[in-house]
Amino acid sequence: DGGITQSPKYLFRKEGQNVTLSCEQNLNHDAMYWYRQDPGQGLRLIYYSQIVNDFQKGDIAEGYSVSREKKESFPLTVTSAQKNPTAFYLCASMAGAGDEQYFGPGTRLTVT
Amino acid sequence: GQNIDQPTEMTATEGAIVQINCTYQTSGFNGLFWYQQHAGEAPTFLSYNVLDGLEEKGRFSSFLSRSKGYSYLLLKELQMKDSASYLCAVRDSTSGTYKYIFGTGTRLKVLA
Numbered sequence: 254d255g256g257i258t259q260s261p262k263y264l265f266r267k268e269g270q271n272v273t274l275s276c277e278q279n280l281n282h283d284a285m286y287w288y289r290q291d292p293g294q295g296l297r298l299i300y301y302s303q304i305v306n307d308f309q310k311g312d313i314a315e316g317y318s319v320s321r322e323k324k325e326s327f328p329l330t331v332t333s334a335q336k337n338p339t340a341f342y343l344c345a346s347m348a349g350a351g352d353e354q355y356f357g358p359g360t361r362l363t364v365t
Numbered sequence: 366g367q368n369i370d371q372p373t374e375m376t377a378t379e380g381a382i383v384q385i386n387c388t389y390q391t392s393g394f395n396g397l398f399w400y401q402q403h404a405g406e407a408p409t410f411l412s413y414n415v416l417d418g419l420e421e422k423g424r425f426s427s428f429l430s431r432s433k434g435y436s437y438l439l440l441k442e443l444q445m446k447d448s449a450s451y452l453c454a455v456r457d458s459t460s461g462t463y464k465y466i467f468g469t470g471t472r473l474k475v476l477a
Contacts, residue, residue, distance in 0.1 A: 284463060293469075294469055294470075295369075295452060296465075297467070301464060309464075311464070350395075354465065356408050357407060
């Protein structure tokens with residue numbers, strides 16, 4: 254089955270630790286995106302990548318880092334520099350112009 | 366700048382029709398999308414408009430006026446399962462890449 258997977262669904266970390274969220278897609282999509290969603294809020298763009306080995310900062314990139322070494326994979330690292338990391342993180346991919354984004358199931362990160 | 370506005374919450378009765386409005390401001394408009402999101406889940410794609418006019422898809426229709434920076438999502442024959450948040454998103458291509466800007470979402474409650 255084609256789709257986007259994110260793991261784990263729930264993640265707990267202590268403050269001061271870096272944590273990496275996984276995002277994998279087998280849709281052969283070029284573009285991939287990371288969003289953050291806080292309770293009662295819309296989606297805010299963290300990073301996005303249009304092609305392998307290239308990515309751009311979104312609106313709230315501070316405290317996050319990404320890599321895009323393979324087309325299928327776009328992992329997001331939440332560093333200890335991120336002030337309020339507790340949130341619902343969504344990964345998405347897009348085939349090309351004129352197409353909609355497809356979302357993964359999300360990872361709910363809790364940092365205490 | 367970039368801005369998207371939509372009402373925070375709406376209530377409607379099962380079987381009725383509801384219209385959710387969205388206004389936007391962006392310099393590199395490249396399409397408007399509507400997504401449905403149930404609590405704790407990922408958004409799912411509903412509709413896409415890039416040209417002015419109405420797009421119909423079963424019980425859901427979406428309208429776009431680019432000159433007015435305005436869109437609406439029309440839901441007919443409301444069902445209880447339509448209780449969800451509805452996200453308006455604009456795709457922007459100002460930077461030469463495709464970036465999505467999301468509104469904060471409209472939480473729709475369908476009452477029996």
